[in-house]
Amino acid sequence: MDRREFAIKVVSPALFTVGLFVVWEIVCRALHVPLTILPAPSDVFGALWQYRKPIWDNSFVTLWTTLAGFLIATLFGLALGIAVGWHRALYAGIYPVMVGFNSIPKVAVVPVLILWFGLGEIPAVITAFLISFFPIVVNVATGLATTEPELEDVLRALGASKLDIMRKVGIPRSLPYFFGSLKVAITLAFVGAVVSETVGANKGIGKLMLDAQASFQVPIVFAGLLVLAVLGILLYAATAAIEARFTGWAFRGQANR
């Protein structure tokens, strides 16, 4: 990384983030915003430090429920996407149901899940899964559907079976779509887990924020939001790194620039 790239990739986002907090702090102090409306960053970071133990414990719960739901969504989404991309009849049959299912706000499903599985981590895992598998299915199916017929011809001319074509062309070809959808899916899974925790749970960042709000400990609520934002960035960055690792060939333009 040369100096110019370092300035763009590291210095620029760091300055912007710090600047945002500074402006926030100044506005809160200058306008004497009450602590119960909008706490200043200094108060939020104070609360973050003071309650670091419960925040850490609850973050861990949210993190693992998110990842568990995301993992199930990845496997399920990949399998269903390949199935849907495999055959047009399957595509036509499954698609309307999936769109309908995806349109249901997942908040509305959480009470049912709690009814079935009780308060705990399982409703959060399932909500994370339900909300995040759809983009994976759609993207994998799109990747398969947009495979160039010429590339398939290369294999068909050799007498390859449909399974061969899928393995050698279809799936590698749709991997960039798959990994692209993972970036969307991971943030959705995170949202799903937190939403489920806010509706009903005994652990997790969502639950922590709900309790803090009930007792007017607004700085803790904001500390929770801050943790959510940081976790979201980390999860996104992790999936983006995996994407770059596995589908570098699809991003050659950027790599060469």
Place this chain on the structure above:
Amino acid sequence: MAYGRGAAAVRAIDEVTLDIARGEFVAVVGPSGCGKSSLMKLISGLHPPLGGSLTVEGKPVTGPLKSVGMAFQNSNLLPWRTALDNVLLPLEIVEPYRRQFSKDKFSGKARALLESVGLHGFADKHPWELSGGMQQRTSICRALIHEPEILLLDEPFGALDAFTREELWMALRDLQAARKVTVMLVTHDLREAVFLADTVYVMSSRPGRIVRRCEVKLPRPRDLEVTYTQAFQDVVHELRSLIRG
């Protein structure tokens, strides 16, 4: 119609009969849309014939042939594979290689093939790191790696500039001379057809049929210089007069 020991007979499109001897280099020329590519797809088994029969080596063609190698106008290399892995692709599909496939086992063969068309040191590059001509060379290597009896080339140099095209003519000429493979080249470049082929078939527009079979008597090995001789020009001129539009 039938294929004996020494000749393949193929019947396609509208009453098209081609007799191709083993090791012969055949070119099919004609105006665009005359069914040159369809003919090729029929022979390769990519498209089933609507009527009539199609036999290659005495066996009716019902599906894609394993004894055929194909290269197209676009190199159609898989962008996620290196040149070497692209060349190895047929071996992962076609028996008997498939059963015993391992990259270590066959990569030497693939590298040797790539080197024979002048791609020293490019085996581990990805397609986008290769020029158009290099991609097309790789594509031809891929069509040859499983040692097919017949090499089908569908306007393989159509998308290249004139100099690269002539370079690849020589590469193909040498490959064919070295491997004695039967080649069927579909092209609309008459100079290309005459330079490379033993026999040139001229097709007419719809319905596609063969209007002339023309043997090129120029001695081999042919050098690029031959394309500037009067004998060469005469053949090209004669062929041109058979193609209207």
